[in-house]
Amino acid sequence: MPFVGSLLSAALLKSSSRSLPSLISGVVALGCFGASAAAYPTIARGEILRAKLQWLPQFGLDFALRMDGFAWLFCVLISGIGFLVVVYARYYMSEDDPVPRFFSFLLAFMGAMLGIVISGNVILLSVFWELTSIFSFLLISYWHNSAAARDGARMALTITGIGGFCLLIGVLLLGNIVGSYDLDKILASGDIIRNHPLYLMALIFFLLGALTKSAQFPFHFWLPNAMAAPTPVSAFLHSATMVKAGVFLLARFWPALAGTYEWFFILGAAGIITLLLGAYFAMFQQDLKGLLAYSTISHLGLITTLLSLGSPLATVAAIFHMVNHATFKASLFMAAGIIDHETGTRDMRRLSGLYTFLPITGTLAMVASAAMAGVPLLNGFLSKEMFFAEAVETHADSILDRILPYVATLAGAFSVAYSLRFIHTVFFGSPPADLPRPAPHEPPRWMRFPIEILVVICLIVGIVPSFSIGPFLHVAVTSVLGADTPEYSLSIWHGFNLPLVMSMVALVAGAAIYFILRRYLASCADGPPVFRRLRGQRIFERILVEVSWRWARLAEQRLGTRKLQPQLRWVVFTGFLAGMLPLTLSGFEPRPFAFSGVDPMFAVVWLIGICLAIGTAFMAKYHRLAALVMLGGVGLTVCITFVWLSAPDLAVTQLLVEIVTTVLILLGLRWLPKRNEGVDDAVTLRARFRRFRDLALAIVCGIGMTFVSYAVMTMPVPDAIATYFLENAYSEGGGRNVVNVILVDFRGFDTLGEIAVLGIVALTVYSLLRRFRPAADSMSMPEQQLIQNRFDEERPERSAGDTVREYLLVPSIIMQWMFPVLITFAVYIFMRGHDLPGGGFSAGLTLSIAFLLQYLAGGTRWAEDRIRILPLRWMGAGLLTAMLTGIGAWFLGYPFLTSHSRYIELPLIGKMPAATALFFDLGVFLLVVGSTVLILVALAHQSVRINRLRANDAEKAKGGEA
Template sequence: MHDATRKQGAEVPVMTLLCLFLPLLAAIAAPVLTARLGAASAWILALAPAFSFVHFAGFLPEIAAGEVVTGGYIWVPSFNLSFSWFLDGLSLTFALLITGIGTLIVLYSGGYMKGHPQQGRFLCFILLFMGAMLGVVVSDSFLMLFFYWELTSITSFLLIGFDHERAAARRSALQALVITGGGGLCLLAGLIFLWNMTGVTQLSLLIHQGDLLRQSPYYLMALLLVLGGCFTKSAQFPFHAWLPNAMEAPTPVSAYLHSATMVKAGVYLLMRLHPALGHTPAWEILLPFFGGLTLMIGTLLAIRQTDLKLVLAYTTIASLGLLVLLTGFDSPHAVTAAVLYLVAHSLFKGALFMVAGIVDHEAGTRDMTRLGGLSRAMPVTFAAAVLAAASMGGLPLFFGFLAKEEIYAALAGGNARAILFTAVAVLGNGLMFTAAFAVALKPFIGPKVETPKHAHEAPALLLIGPVVLAVLGLVAGVASSLAHAYVSTPMASAVEGRPVPVTISTVPHLGLPLLLSVVTVALGVLAYWQLARLREVMARLLEAIGPGPDRAFDHALSGLVRVAALITRIVQSGRLEVYITATFILIAVVLLAPMFVYGELPAWPTWPKGVMLHEYAIFLLAGAGVIAVLRARTRLNAIVSLGIQGFAVAVIFLLFGAPDLAFTQFMVETLSVVILALVMTRLRLLDSDPRPLGQMLLDVAVALACGLGFALFLLRTTQGPFDQRLTEFFNAYSKVIAHGANVVNVIIVDFRGTDTLGEIAVVMITGLAILALIRMRGTSALKPADNNPDEAEGREA
């Protein structure tokens, strides 16, 4: 266990470790508790993330003072691998959002899934995801980060496909897993690049290696791989299609995974790596470009929708694009704007998704065209929706207003680039204003519309979450100085890698940002007034454009399956002789190609002097065995003749002072001949060789190539200088360490004990196979068709 920066007692790291695992432990208990207590189990299960929230909140004073908290446990010291965590303003804010909103989501899930036969399974999955996401944001080691990163993809797959009996849910879950899982592999490659470029495996050390990374020739490759992981996880264009489709999951999943937590994992990692990978032309071009494009696509598609959850899903895509844009925009206020907007978005979007779920749960539909006049029946839900929409729209006194003001302060400028991105932000924020109030007002105001269910106010478990989050968006804006002191300033300082005080307040300041805010609100109101016409325009535009990335995913997946099937048909023909031939061709290429390409051919050996007559006889015996194999008319005779070479080699070992090796060779040759002979006696073999001349010539060529390759390889090996270090080691330590005088025996039994055990297991399995063959009666199991000689020959091969 190790600590850093903050002096902690031994119980603090243990308590932090417990809080990291509490959601996972609660997930294990969820099915049992739910089966016994029903919806009331949500109150007990919510204690786990609530306890973690309180623990992490205890670090706020230290983090606000500029300290960081690290801890963990060494795993593999030789590879610098550890299970370690790193808490600064960025990771602590995310940890508080995950555990705080997670507590509300567990309570909300208890009410939303009440009476569902699989409520326990659902709560188990949501808590598993919570633990995975918490691990992502506090991880210090690369390995721990990647493990939790992929765990979020897996648990998200389980949650999106929760209603697995519906094809749409299964397809959406698969799409999310393929896209985010593929991005995870890119991230793994990027982390390996960063490891090799810097030699560190901890994020807390990597963020101080910015100069080294930016000067490396591999910087661009590492950046692209990391962006691949972040863009897929945070649904940046063109990888955004999975997020709206994830709305097939129950609403608590949408409110948690795809608004407040999982989709921000990519943004989190971009912010975390900003000090190390930022401040380069590639960073400042790629992030604003893809972020701005994603912002526009998300908002335009949002106003096209009539489903409450889909409207919110597409605005989530837009918000993520805005966060990526700000993270990559090199201006004094860009990081501060990103930090403020991230926190504000988590609060208002979580609340609005819960409101959408309440409307669906209590009214029976999420279609805005079928809703209206619910404010009297659901006044508390309506109030929460308006408060959350006001923050999303950036109205004064709300935390969203602070974020929007800071966004315009960061982007506004006199050059063409600043004007372009400012216009994108104004248009995007204006359309998000429209979408927010469409969700907050359309279902609640106007004449009463008959709904599939008799609408009434939601129970307490469903209302706690949206009310708390909506009110927090107002309280954080009014008490902005307190929010900045404990959240915004430490978070912005962590992202920038230097102290960055955040001082913006809810009191409007005359200037360009306020003017742009007024323009944004005016644009939003105008778009809300013309919402029906805008939907029609977007519908015609999308029809003219044609299929998008969502359909492209289906084509790509089906194409991948077809290519895989084609490759399988080619390389997996089902004929053993093809596999054996391919294997030996590859062996020949591996042996011969490097020697010819790199000029490593051995020198022609000289014939040794003083060869004894009996040594000549052994070589002649081996040659006679080769001739006997070639001239054998039956395979059984060929197998027996093949043993001649093995016995000749064993005699050579014996003559040159290696009796143990000779004995092993005798045993191997004997077993090989016996096993092959027993197998052949159980097969119905043809007397003649049915291979055509071309096949025989190919086999001869492959055999000669392999033989030549091994001969040249052994000659080249023996002509090199002999390295005595291993020999000297065994000679020196066999007696001292293993207390054995026979070096060979000591090597086999002690130094290579595990390997020897494996060899013994192989011999034992072989013996059992021989016993089974001997005891077999009849040949029905292996007998080929009587009237099909080709099939017989194929099985024989």
């Protein structure tokens, strides 16, 4: 529901309306609250509300929601405080801020938070967990113009994001241990988890997730920096939601994970240090929100400590304190926001004596901070009392346990001190002197309203706990602890016992600390005396810079290269290893070579082929044309091999492709620079070494390929899918040429993809060449042409260009005459394709060769004056035909590309196979023609274009001179 609201608000992003988004948010939050409240009767009976949607059942991942008492308590807390924050934010946000965005983020965050508390699947939980990290990032950086907000948000995201990742690992481990990701199952199998060898690892990752979120030491430093957020955000994030997610998680998984020594030790240490440090730091803050932030850290430390103790009673206290802390901290944040809003500053050195200006807010803040300090008759007192009681009890005999009572009292004293400071500095003393906004006054009625509500709750809970919060707390506690729920009493007066003494000591000592330090605090710099220099934030940033910048650069320098050659070398090398490794591991043994049964002719053919291949490699640098010719020779050898080894289809295609490729490269050769042998032949030692290394690598790869392919070829071929195709090609595909039937029928979809690729390549080539501009040294006429023209000019009876025109006159006439013959041949190849070697691919290539010959014979201009080929239309028609053939099968109720075949009687030709696959093949044919011709024509056109470019350049040069 909040997500829908968030989208709604996001839809209002452009509008300038201020109240509409807040209205939506308010309604949504109230709706959630109402829905939760309505669920109370069910929950109170101890039942669990569930909703389940199949998501990825094969991974045991369901979209499962469950709401038990504890989740219910949190739902009420989140939606209730969320609603109050919305009301507050409505008045807090200034006119200039994009309000819809704010509410959109806020609602989304609320949704994610509710998701955490009610998700019934641990993976789902960690998804929502990540969502809260992301939305809190967006909320903290809401005022994205300020650097502090950006830094704070980034830090919060980094820390909680890392934590979220750890949590994911943790829950995956947990799920692995239990064998299910279902929350119920995990909670029920605590003993299995605790005795599992992976317990410690799961616990550490899990705790890392929870502790980062709850800003526990040593991850506490993100929270004060997150104070750059707007105050409503701080009030929401740091009282009821974000930071509570961590302790919520701890309490949630308490039955499954708690009770071991590791749990106690890690959590206890983190909690106690946080409790003490947070409180100590809070005393020395000059920023109102900073003080509250550190006090939040300290209180979370308190909750963590309680949870670490592992006794059920401590858990009750922890849950109780979560609720209490949420109420008084939210109200304090809002009060701080009002002060900031009305006076323009949050610096406590500048604020004083505001009580006369803000009497009602002052009173409310006083009550709330008294609750924070743990003054009797307020809710904070009750949970603190329980904490003290638990601190005194011995749970596990260790140093942590023994110091706990003293630490608790000391931290209590500190918290009294900073609460007192908050109130005394801000509201009492001499009237404020230099406020940015003079004459502050009470805020609007409805801005104060949320604080009033919260403070009233503080009071009610504090005075009559068992009537107000009692039943709700009981429901929540029972759902966490189950049968272990201890007897506890929520009354204010437990008699004169040790916890009460500790409370009194803390109160008195806190007041004393404050009055001793008052003068110092009024003037000192921000931050506590000793630790001021040692700031977590600095360390964090240093590390961040180190890792993300210096190390990255170092790694790039050491390992990266912009040169293609080393990259390719590594690719080849890795490829070789990747091929080698599995073979060695699985015990590959090269088969002994047997030269028997070799056809001598075949050997001779390949002897020539091998010579040509080596020649190509040798000549490719200085004699490109020779290399190209030899490459063509190798291609022909391959082609012969295909014929020899019963693959006529391949032979035909290979031959045609060979022709087209050769022509293509020939066209390209014109634009490459001249390279003369011996120009840069000053071979250095390094170059020599490099060549040697490359050669070695190449030879090793070659030998490897020889062994592997020999082994593969001599092994008996397992009876795989070949038989199926051979047996069904005629009966189902209606064709005798099995290869063609596979291409256009059985694997038609692959072919469709393939021709699409071909089309894309052709278009890419075309568009690349449209903007092509040759290099400067290829701009002039080719040398050959210059010589020819010179020859013409020397003879009086010839005019320039005659030689070019008469070049290959006889062959070109023959080529022109061949045109219709080739077209007929192409049609023939196409028609017979289904039964005999041929088909769309080879026919298409043949037809494009026919076009190509015309270009070769008469030149680009001559050819284009006579025939207009529109390759793009051919391509489009081809792709459409192929697609429509496939879609046609739908209309007859068959899957895509199902084909149908029968023989039809044609006059003159006779019986003729007509499968719908033929239409598909027609599509292939058209597309191949289009693409090939497009590529070739685009290249051929460059010689026409260059004349234009030359003319342009000449004009420009002339213009320059003039």
